[in-house]
Amino acid sequence: QKEVEQNSGPLSVPEGAIASLNCTYSDRVSQSFFWYRQYSGKSPELIMSIYSNGDKEDGRFTAQLNKASQYVSLLIRDSQPSDSATYLCAAARGANAGKSTFGDGTTLTVKP
Amino acid sequence: DTAVSQTPKYLVTQMGNDKSIKCEQNLGHDTMYWYKQDSKKFLKIMFSYNNKELIINETVPNRFSPKSPDKAHLNLHINSLELGDSAVYFCASSQNLAGGPRGETQYFGPGTRLLVL
Numbered sequence: 001q002k003e004v005e006q007n008s009g010p011l012s013v014p015e016g017a018i019a020s021l022n023c024t025y026s027d028r029v030s031q032s033f034f035w036y037r038q039y040s041g042k043s044p045e046l047i048m049s050i051y052s053n054g055d056k057e058d059g060r061f062t063a064q065l066n067k068a069s070q071y072v073s074l075l076i077r078d079s080q081p082s083d084s085a086t087y088l089c090a091a092a093r094g095a096n097a098g099k100s101t102f103g104d105g106t107t108l109t110v111k112p
Numbered sequence: 113d114t115a116v117s118q119t120p121k122y123l124v125t126q127m128g129n130d131k132s133i134k135c136e137q138n139l140g141h142d143t144m145y146w147y148k149q150d151s152k153k154f155l156k157i158m159f160s161y162n163n164k165e166l167i168i169n170e171t172v173p174n175r176f177s178p179k180s181p182d183k184a185h186l187n188l189h190i191n192s193l194e195l196g197d198s199a200v201y202f203c204a205s206s207q208n209l210a211g212g213p214r215g216e217t218q219y220f221g222p223g224t225r226l227l228v229l
């Protein structure tokens with residue numbers, strides 16, 4: 001079993017819809033969770049981090065964490081074609097994103 | 113003005129060769145990282161330096177040796193290249209250890225695409 005699992009996709013949603021990206025992790029000691037966005041051929045970009053159970057909102061993005069279920073999600077509201085990218089979920093035991101274990105990523109396509 | 117730069121952008125070489133990848137950041141950050149991303153997009157931390165000191169050293173072959181001459185530079189030297197070393201290598205930096213309650217963000221370089229033939 002991989003330490004961090006994501007549906008590889010591709011996930012396709014129409015423009016304006018809510019895109020829901022899911023991630024589960026196996027290491028119960030994980031404390032910090034991160035979402036990265038990576039456009040094709042480009043480098044990853046850290047877009048959200050979450051440490052406590054519940055929701056964390058930043059603009060159109062909402063990260064959700066449920067440590068009991070070992071589940072992290074990222075919701076993108078009002079999806080835009082520019083959101084089309086691969087989204088990487090990562091989990092870390094400490095607070096250090098650089099020490100994270102990454103999932104394989106979910107490819108999101110937002111269709112105009 | 114590129115915040116995190118890497119050279120070369122592309123590197124094609126034969127098995128058994130030795131090669132280096134260079135990384136520089138002009139953000140004044142204290143911490144730098146090397147990641148490897150394979151063809152399946154799996155991203156894995158290799159090394160991290162904080163103020164020129166090695167703080168993360170994941171399980172990588174000792175053919176990989178990082179060097180940080182100063183806190184703005186983190187180079188990666190690879191000896192005796194193997195086919196499995198083909199990947200994209202990303203350098204990144206952050207003010208302090210990335211993540212955490214202060215939400216330190218990592219900034220990634222553009223990547224070096226290494227192909228070993």
